[in-house]
Amino acid sequence: MARIGVFICHCGHNIASTVNVEEVAEFAKTLPEVVVADHNLYSCSEEGLGSIKKSIEKNKLDRVVVAACTPRTHEPLFRKTVELAGINKYQFEFVNIREHVSWIHTKEPKSATEKAKKLVAMGVAKAALLEPQKEGESNVIPTAVVIGGGIAGLTAAASLVAQNIDTHLIEAESRLGGNLADIEVVGPEFRRSEELLDMLTKELKASPKAHVHMSSKVTDVKGFVGNFEVTIDKAGKTEKIPAGAIIVATGAKEWTPDGEYGYGTVPGAITQLDLEKRLAKGERPKRVVFIQCVGSRQPGREYCSRVCCNASLKNALRILESSPDATVSILHRDIMSSGTVSEHIYRLASEKGVRFMRYGLDRPAKVSRTQNGTVVKVFDETLDEDIDLDTDLVVLATPMVAREDSRDVGKLLKVPLDKFGFFLEAHVKLRPVEFATDGIFLCGAARWPGSVNECISQGMAAAAKAAIPIRRGKVVIEAITAQSDIDKCAACGNCVIACPYEAIEIVASEGKRYAKVNETQCKGCGTCVAACPNDAMQQRGFTTRQLGAMIDALVKSAMEETP
Amino acid sequence: MTDFRPTILAFCCNWCSYAGADLAGVSRLQMPPNVHVIRVMCSASVKPEYVLKALSQGIDGVLVLGCHIGDCHYMTGNHRTAKRMPLVQKVLKETGIDEKRMKLDWVSAAEGEKFQKVITDFVQDIQKLGPNPLREVKF
Numbered sequence: 099m100a101r102i103g104v105f106i107c108h109c110g111h112n113i114a115s116t117v118n119v120e121e122v123a124e125f126a127k128t129l130p131e132v133v134v135a136d137h138n139l140y141s142c143s144e145e146g147l148g149s150i151k152k153s154i155e156k157n158k159l160d161r162v163v164v165a166a167c168t169p170r171t172h173e174p175l176f177r178k179t180v181e182l183a184g185i186n187k188y189q190f191e192f193v194n195i196r197e198h199v200s201w202i203h204t205k206e207p208k209s210a211t212e213k214a215k216k217l218v219a220m221g222v223a224k225a226a227l228l229e230p231q232k233e234g235e236s237n238v239i240p241t242a243v244v245i246g247g248g249i250a251g252l253t254a255a256a257s258l259v260a261q262n263i264d265t266h267l268i269e270a271e272s273r274l275g276g277n278l279a280d281i282e283v284v285g286p287e288f289r290r291s292e293e294l295l296d297m298l299t300k301e302l303k304a305s306p307k308a309h310v311h312m313s314s315k316v317t318d319v320k321g322f323v324g325n326f327e328v329t330i331d332k333a334g335k336t337e338k339i340p341a342g343a344i345i346v347a348t349g350a351k352e353w354t355p356d357g358e359y360g361y362g363t364v365p366g367a368i369t370q371l372d373l374e375k376r377l378a379k380g381e382r383p384k385r386v387v388f389i390q391c392v393g394s395r396q397p398g399r400e401y402c403s404r405v406c407c408n409a410s411l412k413n414a415l416r417i418l419e420s421s422p423d424a425t426v427s428i429l430h431r432d433i434m435s436s437g438t439v440s441e442h443i444y445r446l447a448s449e450k451g452v453r454f455m456r457y458g459l460d461r462p463a464k465v466s467r468t469q470n471g472t473v474v475k476v477f478d479e480t481l482d483e484d485i486d487l488d489t490d491l492v493v494l495a496t497p498m499v500a501r502e503d504s505r506d507v508g509k510l511l512k513v514p515l516d517k518f519g520f521f522l523e524a525h526v527k528l529r530p531v532e533f534a535t536d537g538i539f540l541c542g543a544a545r546w547p548g549s550v551n552e553c554i555s556q557g558m559a560a561a562a563k564a565a566i567p568i569r570r571g572k573v574v575i576e577a578i579t580a581q582s583d584i585d586k587c588a589a590c591g592n593c594v595i596a597c598p599y600e601a602i603e604i605v606a607s608e609g610k611r612y613a614k615v616n617e618t619q620c621k622g623c624g625t626c627v628a629a630c631p632n633d634a635m636q637q638r639g640f641t642t643r644q645l646g647a648m649i650d651a652l653v654k655s656a657m658e659e660t661p
Numbered sequence: 662m663t664d665f666r667p668t669i670l671a672f673c674c675n676w677c678s679y680a681g682a683d684l685a686g687v688s689r690l691q692m693p694p695n696v697h698v699i700r701v702m703c704s705a706s707v708k709p710e711y712v713l714k715a716l717s718q719g720i721d722g723v724l725v726l727g728c729h730i731g732d733c734h735y736m737t738g739n740h741r742t743a744k745r746m747p748l749v750q751k752v753l754k755e756t757g758i759d760e761k762r763m764k765l766d767w768v769s770a771a772e773g774e775k776f777q778k779v780i781t782d783f784v785q786d787i788q789k790l791g792p793n794p795l796r797e798v799k800f
Contacts, residue, residue, distance in 0.1 A: 628709070
């Protein structure tokens with residue numbers, strides 16, 4: 099028999115103002131194998147945790163159920179608490195009666211209380227079947243791989259090398275710097291990008307810890323956190339790099355218009371990056387019209403690329419700097435230049451005489467070639483009529499889009515992408531530069547169009563995160579991995595096919611063939627469990643018996659009441 | 662509207678739909694109190710047996726919610742869910758259980774409002790169907 103303690107949290111008024119916490123605690127006392135049930139004002143407070151610990155000792159509990167908020171934020175805290183009181187942390191079960199009850203049934207306190215009881219009954223039923231688990235551990239190869247040598251990847255590599263970590267930087271092109279290498283000056287501070295790139299490449303050149311692979315492509319990635327093997331192709335030559343952590347910094351690229359606004363047909367219609375290259379060569383056009391949001395913030399590509407407004411403002415100011423009599427117009431849908439410095443250059447551009455005109459998606463500007471030169475026809479909202487702007491250049495501010503090969507990189511690393519092809523981090527706030535897959539990190543425009551400043555911060559952040567497993571030398575594997583029951587397993591191989599991580603193989607031992615899960619490679623998704631026709635495959639902490647007991651508990655309480 | 666108060670079970674994956682349910686909570690989005698969530702790591706770990714077990718024992722409806730296709734944190738887990746659950750519905754239909762008692766949908770971590778809508782709509786759909794007839798059957 100298990101000895102279960104149940105603790106219901108008031109969360110101040112958050113839960114207790116809707117759910118009758120005392121009633122739920124009284125109900126919990128009637129559940130099988132529950133030795134004690136109590137309620138705390140704030141279970142996660144010093145006092146609440148202290149009383150749980152005391153109760154564990156006093157009542158000799160071997161399992162604990164806390165009904166409070168979401169396990170997604172507070173589970174580690176309670177697991178640690180029960181562990182300090184001598185219970186294996188995997189014999190703790192969390193029931194969510196705040197996000198899933200009190201906050202969403204505010205006006206139905208009676209039904210909310212009944213639902214909380216059912217959820218607690220389900221949690222207790224599962225807790226009774228929880229087994230102590232031992233977390234795995236594996237060694238970490240003290241080497242990092244950074245894929246992509248743009249500003250984010252360079253920064254990440256330089257940060258890792260500064261920490262004395264052997265770092266391999268893999269760059270697909272024959273030069274470092276990525277998009278930034280085509281840009282002479284970066285905004286909004288008007289800093290020369292050459293300085294930035296020189297500083298970083300010098301740091302890498304000077305360090306024996308840095309290994310830069312130019313014109314190289316990642317062709318295969320095997321393994322898991324601490325034990326990756328990255329295969330690269332360097333001009334037909336294959337090289338295998340063992341690594342403990344991988345940083346994805348593959349960047350993004352400027353979208354090329356598909357004939358929009360005269361691109362490719364009207365002379366002078368160029369993209370922002372084309373303009374950057376011309377300005378770098380010293381060209382200073384006299385008449386320029388920028389068109390913002392070309393190909394972005396519209397159906398199919400709904401996002402704001404964030405960098406294009408600032409790029410246009412920066413280049414407008416650069417043009418006016420060297421030729422104050424130049425005519426510069428910016429046709430926009432909204433100027434996105436948030437932040438103190440960017441807002442300043444927006445104001446500065448206005449003061450210097452840049453003409454800002456707003457346009458709507460329903461009336462886009464028309465770019466054409468006439469006898470007198472290139473003309474941009476735009477509807478002026480103030481005048482309520484079309485006006486013609488004569489110009490030399492029409493700069494199309496197109497968004498940054500994901501690289502075509504990002505899907506391939508995603509497949510190699512088994513990491514997800516969003517619908518636009520940008521990489522998807524584990525959690526936007528809790529784990530912003532990490533993938534859900536341990537040991538793989540992310541920075542720069544590969545995630546989302548970002549300014550140079552953001553790419554640098556992210557590069558540093560990703561390097562700091564990647565250094566954690568390498569510096570620790572060991573990684574802990576959460577004990578929610580799958581295990582197979584050798585006696586039940588028929589070695590059919592369904593799980594082998596189902597596993598997204600190639601973590602299962604059929605092995606033979608003493609004449610018996612069965613599926614074996616590589617614990618360090620298993621990510622604990624449970625896909626193999628549902629694929630197993632013999633119920634031989636089980637995910638620890640989510641076994642079929644445990645989930646079955648939860649269903650039974652819900653059935654039991656539902657059958658006791660009239661529908 | 663009917664007085665029938667169905668009991669519904671929902672499987673939510675840790676990364677998207679459970680987080681979407683949390684977001685609905687944080688946003689104080691109100692919805693009927695009939696749905697009881699079991700958290701699993703991935704919707705692809707939901708065995709067809711769980712759905713059949715719940716419905717055969719009288720639970721009025723079962724929801725399986727996962728990440729949108731392409732957003733699965735285990736890459737392709739939900740592709741399996743997408744293939745598997747319609748088969749479960751087919752089995753239900755063949756055995757004489759209304760397949761509408763089981764529903765598969767996708768809710769991202771950012772879709773608190775979608776979670777609210779899915780829950781509200783499903784509760785209404787089940788109310789229209791009435792109590793699960795298997796409630797009265799003792800196996």
